Amino acid sequence: MYTDFRRFGGMAHRDTAQILLDANISIGGKSMTERIADRTFLSREIVHANPHALHPEFFADFTVSAKQIAAKLIAARGGRQTGCSEVIAHYRGAAATCMHDALADAGIDPMPYTNAVRRIMSLHLELESDRALLLIMLFIITGCLANPRRAVEMIDRFAATELNASLDTLVAPDNAHNLREADPAESRLGLVRLVGGAFRLPIHELSVAPEGTVIGCLPDSDASIADVDVDVSRQHARIWREHGRWFVADLGSTNGTRVISGADKSVNIISAGDGTEASQPFELRNSDILCLGATTRFLVMKLSV
Numbered sequence: 001m002y003t004d005f006r007r008f009g010g011m012a013h014r015d016t017a018q019i020l021l022d023a024n025i026s027i028g029g030k031s032m033t034e035r036i037a038d039r040t041f042l043s044r045e046i047v048h049a050n051p052h053a054l055h056p057e058f059f060a061d062f063t064v065s066a067k068q069i070a071a072k073l074i075a076a077r078g079g080r081q082t083g084c085s086e087v088i089a090h091y092r093g094a095a096a097t098c099m100h101d102a103l104a105d106a107g108i109d110p111m112p113y114t115n116a117v118r119r120i121m122s123l124h125l126e127l128e129s130d131r132a133l134l135l136i137m138l139f140i141i142t143g144c145l146a147n148p149r150r151a152v153e154m155i156d157r158f159a160a161t162e163l164n165a166s167l168d169t170l171v172a173p174d175n176a177h178n179l180r181e182a183d184p185a186e187s188r189l190g191l192v193r194l195v196g197g198a199f200r201l202p203i204h205e206l207s208v209a210p211e212g213t214v215i216g217c218l219p220d221s222d223a224s225i226a227d228v229d230v231d232v233s234r235q236h237a238r239i240w241r242e243h244g245r246w247f248v249a250d251l252g253s254t255n256g257t258r259v260i261s262g263a264d265k266s267v268n269i270i271s272a273g274d275g276t277e278a279s280q281p282f283e284l285r286n287s288d289i290l291c292l293g294a295t296t297r298f299l300v301m302k303l304s305v
Contacts, residue, residue: 001143002047004095009073013047019068020144021046022060032058051106051146059144063158066137074132081303084132085203089192089301091135092117092287094199099142106146113138113148116155118263119167121287123159128302130163187244191215191290191298193227205303212240214251215292231255231293233275239284246300247281248290255293262287262300 005011017036025032035041046054059065074083096117103110120134134155141151152167159165188208193200207213207223214221216235217228228236233253240247248270250257256273259282260266271279273293284290286302 001099001139004098004139005069005073008090008095009069009076011069011072011076013042016069017042017046019065020060020140021058025058051108054144056145062137062141062144062154066133066140069140070129070133070136073136074129081128082203084129085190085301085303086192086199086201087132088128088135089199089299091132091139092121093299094197095139096135099139103142103146103148108146108148110148112152113142116148116152116167120155123163123165123167125163125165134159134163187241187246188303189239189241189246189284189286190301190303191225191239192301194289194297194299199299203301203303204298206239206241206246208241210240212238214238215298216251228292228296229294232296233293236292237270237290238278246284248284249281250279252277253292258291259284260289260291261285262289 002013002016005016006013014036018033021032021036023031023033027035036046070087073087074080077083077086096114100110100114103113116138117135120131120138123131123134125131137158138151138155141154142148145151156167159167189206191204191206192202204213204225204227209223211221211223213223213225214235215225215228215232215237217226217230217232218234219226220235231254233251233255235251236253237248237250237257248257248259250271250273252275253271253273254275257270257279259268259270261268262285268282270282284300286300288300290298290300292298
């Protein structure tokens with residue numbers, strides 16, 4: 001957790017600890033603030049502590065801590081919409097995977113955490129910054145308490161009291177489909193490159209014009225994305241919006257197109273890459289991974305309105 005905040009948001013371990021830990025707690029006659037100033041203590045007893053090593057009373061109010069850290073992370077990633085979108089993409093993607101693996105390695109069931117991430121992503125919230133806050137709060141509480149079930153309980157209570165939302169309430173697939181059809185103006189997607197398991201800026205917003213966006217190494221469309229590797233065709237794939245839903249089609253590429261589902265990780269082959277003709281349209285959804293050729297990967301992400 002501490003390493004993630006440092007790498008993703010540039011937050012020093014000491015700064016993170018000062019936010020997360022209760023300054024009023026005394027250990028061995030010294031305040032928590034004094035203890036944190038000791039680099040050996042900070043590293044051994046806080047940053048690299050074993051799961052459950054720190055009593056829950058050692059931590060400050062998680063709601064306050066999460067708001068402070070969320071603000072710092074969003075600001076560090078560019079602020080406003082861009083920063084918020086990057087934070088959401090990271091904490092529902094790479095960071096969530098790392099937390100899942102860390103819990104599993106510690107012998108703790110990671111599925112409550114993973115399921116909570118999915119449910120947070122499904123919530124209908126007025127502000128995307130609230131979604132970012134919920135994801136970060138879940139990440140923090142799980143990391144601090146090593147208890148994803150307890151984290152889910154606290155997140156659900158906060159969502160109900162502060163955001164009028166519940167992790168127990170999901171939109172049924174048919175209703176969700178109807179909602180997309182009825183309100184296409186709110187359906188906006190972007191792509192961000194995944195390189196070596198990390199995000200690489202910028203976020204490419206997809207065009208809502210009828211012709212959509214063409215991805216390729218030498219696209220001739222006004223709305224295009226050329227942030228690709230060498231094995232991607234001149235005009236490799238096209239993405240467009242239709243009645244509030246997003247679709248991708250391979251344009252007869254040489255090396256093919258695939259979509260990895262963000263929901264169940266299934267691999268959908270859009271085109272094997274025979275270089276002859278365009279493929280049938282395939283629906284893209286938030287959190288899917290679009291794969292062009294052997295190495296070009298894009299995370300599909302919802303953009304706030």
